[in-house]
Amino acid sequence: xxxxxxxxxxxxxGSGIGAATAELLAxxxxxxxxAGRRADRLREVAARIEGDVVWQVTDVRRRAxxxxxxxxxxxxFGRLDVLVGNAGVATVAPLGDLTDEQIDDxxxxxxxxxxxxxxxxxxxxxxxxxxxxxxxxxxxxxxxVPGQTVYAGVKNAVRTISEGLRQEVGAxxxxxxxxxxxxxxxxVGDRPPHGSPTALATWEQVQRVAIDPxxxxxxxxxxxxxxEDVDVNEIVVRPSAQG
Ligand SMILES: NC(=O)c1ccc[n+]([C@@H]2O[C@H](COP(=O)([O-])OP(=O)(O)OC[C@H]3O[C@@H](n4cnc5c(N)ncnc54)[C@H](OP(=O)(O)O)[C@@H]3O)[C@@H](O)[C@H]2O)c1
Numbered sequence: 001x002x003x004x005x006x007x008x009x010x011x012x013x014g015s016g017i018g019a020a021t022a023e024l025l026a027x028x029x030x031x032x033x034x035a036g037r038r039a040d041r042l043r044e045v046a047a048r049i050e051g052d053v054v055w056q057v058t059d060v061r062r063r064a065x066x067x068x069x070x071x072x073x074x075x076x077f078g079r080l081d082v083l084v085g086n087a088g089v090a091t092v093a094p095l096g097d098l099t100d101e102q103i104d105d106x107x108x109x110x111x112x113x114x115x116x117x118x119x120x121x122x123x124x125x126x127x128x129x130x131x132x133x134x135x136x137x138x139x140x141x142x143x144x145v146p147g148q149t150v151y152a153g154v155k156n157a158v159r160t161i162s163e164g165l166r167q168e169v170g171a172x173x174x175x176x177x178x179x180x181x182x183x184x185x186x187x188v189g190d191r192p193p194h195g196s197p198t199a200l201a202t203w204e205q206v207q208r209v210a211i212d213p214x215x216x217x218x219x220x221x222x223x224x225x226x227x228e229d230v231d232v233n234e235i236v237v238r239p240s241a242q243g
Contacts, residue, residue, distance in 0.1 A: 003225050004029030007077040009069055011060050011117060012087035014041030016185030017136060020213035021084055021220050026051050028221065033073045033080075035060075036087065052077065060087045060113030066120035079128055082224055083121045085114040085158075086136040090151045090187065092199040103150055110154045118165065125173050130228065132174040134220055135162050139181040139238055147198030155179075159234075166233060174231040176223040181238030184210040209241040 008025050012018035013034035019041075026032050026049040034042045035058035042055035054076050058065045073080040089109045091102040114135055125131025140148045141156035159177050166175040182188075188206045193199040215237055223232040 002029075003221060006030045006081040006224065007033065007073050007079050008082040008084065008224070009033035009035060009073050009080060009121075010084040010086055011035045011058065011069075011113065012136075013045055013055070014038050016187060017180060017183060017213045017216045018084070018086040019045045020217040021086065022053075023048060024214065024217040024221055025224065026053060028225075030082075030224075031077050033069065033076070035065075035069050060085075060116055061108045063116045063120070066113075066116040069117075070120045070124055074124060080121060080124050080131065082132040082134060083117050084134045084136070084220065085117045086134075087113050088136060088138075088187070090140075090148070092147045092151070092193070092202050093196040094147060094198060095149045097196060098150060106150050106154050110151070111157050114158050115161070118161075122169070122173075125169075130172045132176070132224060133162070133165065134176045134178060134223060135159075136216075137162075137177045137179045139179050139236060139242070142179060142236065143243075147196065147202060163233070166231070171229075174223075174228075176220075176232050177234050178216060178219055178223070179234070179236045180216045181236075181242045182206045182210040183213050183216055185213055205242075209239040211237075211239045 008030045010018050010022045013022045014036035022032050031052035034055035039057050046053045046055045056072050058069050135158050137159050138155040140152040144152050162175050162177040219235045219237045
């Protein structure tokens with residue numbers, strides 16, 4: 001099938017890896033459904049895309065928003081081929097220094113948000129007899145370091161869910177977990193964080209070694225473009241200089 005003509009919904013599409021993925025897949029002929037909370041950012045990304053694109057303000061923490069997003073894809077393009085569950089947030093600090101709100105946010109966006117996407121799209125994929133879930137996880141879950149305990153734990157929950165889902169859904173539905181290493185996006189912020197020395201050290205390392213989000217977009221495109229009988233389950237893309 002390749003990428004041409006596929007209908008791809010991307011959460012967190014207004015910036016960073018999501019925006020780069022949307023733009024790359026659109027350039028290769030996909031029809032895009034962009035999701036995120038900031039309308040202005042989605043509008044900007046949509047304006048850069050030549051070809052079929054729609055966007056909808058979506059908070060992945062809300063199940064109803066994901067159902068509405070999937071419904072939009074089906075209404076506008078007649079189907080949904082790929083859901084990229086990419087929206088994510090992180091606070092880098094030791095667990096004991098995180099506020100309840102920061103912990104809830106990492107769970108609600110990174111874990112519940114992905115589950116909300118899966119449960120919204122799965123009935124459509126089943127009805128169509130095919131579909132592809134792509135989840136953005138993280139190398140934080142592969143090399144566990146202080147300061148990223150909750151974030152890594154939540155991302156690894158998504159990794160586990162991806163593998164379980166893969167086994168449950170059978171041959172017609174594909175599941176890919178992409179683990180980016182340090183990537184130059186708004187995620188890490190453009191100013192040094194105050195307070196946590198761990199957060200500062202991470203921020204400084206990111207400034208030194210981070211790679212362009214296009215590198216992650218190319219990895220996602222690789223998974224999407226494979227023939228239907230090839231399921232790329234795990235991809236890890238780190239900066240060469242990341243320890
Ligand atoms: N950058 C890195 O070094 C790195 C490394 C490993 C993994 N990752 C993962 O890569 C993914 C993309 O991050 P990024 O690096 O591209 O950073 P980013 O530019 O900050 O992108 C994150 C996106 O998620 C969206 N988002 C946050 N909360 C949301 C919510 N409740 N509902 C809908 N959308 C929401 C944000 O848009 P709105 O605020 O407009 O909603 C934003 O566009 C994340 O899952 C992150 O965990 C990043």
